[in-house]
Amino acid sequence: DAKTTQPPSMDCAEGRAANLPCNHSTISGNEYVYWYRQIHSQGPQYIIHGLKNNETNEMASLIITEDRKSSTLILPHATLRDTAVYYCIVRVGSGNAGNMLTFGGGTRLMVKP
């Protein structure tokens, strides 16, 4: 899997949008970008994933640059409950190796009142 780079920590004011960047400059054409978050000592929670188009669901939006070398996870109206470590993961698009997720250090997002 391609390596990802994320800032170790970020702050966000409650009610504002949280924009979490991820660099994956060595991503291959068939690799997907996945985002998970982990609230203290709980299991990682799936947020969203995408290949090359921007994606949106009830939790967040994922913006992938045209060259696919970076992406941004957007939480439109951050709440205190969004305080967590956010992981950006690149995974292969097919084959048996697809489930070997490689987690980096992630970004520790602190939402402040």
Added chain:
Amino acid sequence: KAGVTQTPRYLIKTRGQQVTLSCSPISGHRSVSWYQQTPGQGLQFLFEYFSETQRNKGNFPGRFSGRQFSNSRSEMNVSTLELGDSALYLCASSLFGTRGTDTQYFGPGTRLTVL
């Protein structure tokens, strides 16, 4: 639909003992993966099972093993426990795990403490 469940949630063992952790995947999911999370090493892939066969394996010693049953439930075993095995052990399930869109969903984890 119920999520991934793991039992027990907390476990305390002493060095040299062995331990078995259990994971029940989401109904219909056939792939089960295991991860270890420690403060020093972060989240690391242990192994994956599909159709009762180990399909992928991470870089862990042979003391770490697992198996999957015909109903897709999985167990992992750690023998001759060491202090460094203290960790949060996470199980994740997905439908087949062979497509980029095949999302893995994680359980709450089992917190193992080795004394």
